Amino acid sequence: MQTIKRGLFKVSDGEEITIKIRSTGTKTLFGVNCAVFGEDLIIPEGQPLKVTMDKSQATGESNFQNAKSATLTLLFSFTSNQGGRYDWTMTGSEGGDPFTAFTKQIGKLPKSVTYTFHIV
């Protein structure tokens, strides 16, 4: 997994992406959803999310030669009124620097991040 810029990655077809998410702020019920390749997942606390980057399932455009892009959305929910936070690390099975990020609760609404993968 190669980070092109924040939120934009180049991966190989068949590469497995692992995302480890932790709730690190004020105590809140763990609530993380993920959508990718038309699938919707609930991520249980303490279990890493593993996604295989399958070019045949990707439908997005890409400027990389013979590549397709796909988006992966994470949604972070909070039961707390404030102070919630999630930290996560994303790694690819074929190497590259791990990508780390976090999100902090702001108000009652969920936070969300959408990553774009160019699958070559």
Next chain:
Amino acid sequence: MRAIAITVILIATLFAGAPIVRGQSSPDGERIRQLREEIQKRENAQIPDDLAELNRSKLIERRAELRTLLKNEILKLQKHQTDIANFITAQEKERITDAIQTYTAEVDRLGAAMQKDLAADSGTSNRPVLETTSNPSTTSGGNGSNPPTSASLSDSTNPAPAVTPNIAEGTEAVNCEEVDKPGKEFSEVDRIVCGLVKAVRGRPDKAIEIGEDDRFEIVKLLIARKMTPKYLIEASEARLDKQLGASSVNGVSPNLITHGGVPFILGMAVENGGLTETGNDTAITFRGNPIGLINAFKTKGFMEMVKESESDPLQRFLKKTSFAFTFNTTRGREPGVFTGSSQQLASVSARIELINKRVPTLYIKDWENFLGNEAKRLTRVINDNAGKLVDPNTLEWRDRALRNWAAQTQANLTAASDAEVSGVLQAALNNLPVDDLEPNTISALTDIENALDAYQTGRESIVDRINNGTVLTFEYLNKREVNEPDTSNFMIIAEKGTAGGRVNFTFNGSLTIFNNMTSLRNFVAANPTLPQPRRVRDFQFAGGMDIPFGSMQKFGKFVFFASGKYERLLENAIDDLGLILPNTTGDIAHLQLGLKIPIAKSGFKIPVSVTFANRTELIKENTVKGNFGFSLDLDTIFSKFNPF
């Protein structure tokens, strides 16, 4: 030998730490080279009229990026110069000074050029054409290793209007230092705006990151401005269950009902007009949480305290306890003046939470159902619409108006000083081009808004159940009298909220006993017509409700409260001289109506109430009494000055 080694290390350090000086071979150096080349080409190219504005917009963006990188290089050089301090050679110093001067001149030139272009953009009068434009088609022209090129220019024939929040006009609508602190009441929109301000301010390049969670925050703001859903616009609810003043059995308290909640650190209330007695005493109550106070004295931040108390079993237990001291200012050597002396100490109380159904972990099943339905649907909708909103190659907005807005906002942010960032970004976010959005964008926002609405309803339903769960508290209060015997009161406080948090119901049941019977027995011995005194003095039941209303954003939330209390006086009342008043046993009923008036977001509240009673403890006549006071929740003040 040692001197030679130091020199070698210093030279190595200098060259490692200042890549620009040695030829810009670092990633930043390479990017600077690319930007300079692109800017030069864009400045000198013969641009067709149709593309002039877009080219100008790109130039602003690139200049802003280059400016940021150059500023970083200047900082690196300055840091390096400071780090090696006395070891720097004249040659190194000269080279660093030259580099800084060169970069500074370039930064100034870029800034001037950006201002010129921004001014030119502000002068354009093109209106957007709301038409469906084809998205840039899939391109496979990349070489497979370089980052993708910028978005297609095919949609530039109808350039979007310039949205140029001027730095000078960048005003702070919201004080972002105040948002997200306990006791503060702001709308979701305010919180989102301030969240973005804090995120952008914390980044070295002051960038709005569409590849991070900034994207969804801007989407929420677009929805808020375009569709104005209630859940984004309205301020959040206030807590109704905190007891700051004296307990209702205190005698000097004007309250009929005692609430179960306690401040996390310390609360203070001044109340006038005791209810159960005929006096007009003034009570000052300090109510606090032991663990909160200890941590506050250790100068711990509010959030740090909240987190620690959740993970430590001892702190978790202590968090369930609280204490209170109430002073009667009419006592002591200087009546009417609060001295805090033991003579003025009217009561001491301690309480512990027995049942708390407001703990989120009791609702895991409901939460999982919610994640599997509303949250799942929202995630899918966001993901499905990602490609409609953002170009996957460049991570730029597809919508022309939004893209222009983003470019110009970024340019303004880059040119802004740290102190100006909040004002500039708030001005920009207030000027999101919601009226100029393309149909594709509106369609995506509508989809997301529908899913977000359902999500919010689902979440609120669970959070309401958590927040309105039953809380049962036990309180012991030792009432210290001047001439009468001291008493002990044992009280159960139950609270339950209703769905939506609209009303909070409270119930009190209590029993009072005399601590010492000796003086009473002596008095009865001297007055044989009086019945023999018993240990139990009275029992009481009270019920009340709090209903918040009004605008939180402007003034804070008003709270209307109504309560009733029944007291069975089993023993004759004793006046303040210690005399037992015959034939004063019996039933006492009270009805109280009142209003808590907030003083705009300060933590202060003024409760005003009127109370009707069939009699008092001492006089068997109807009474009507007015009460007022003020309360201060020190949690609010503490969190303001020491939030983290």
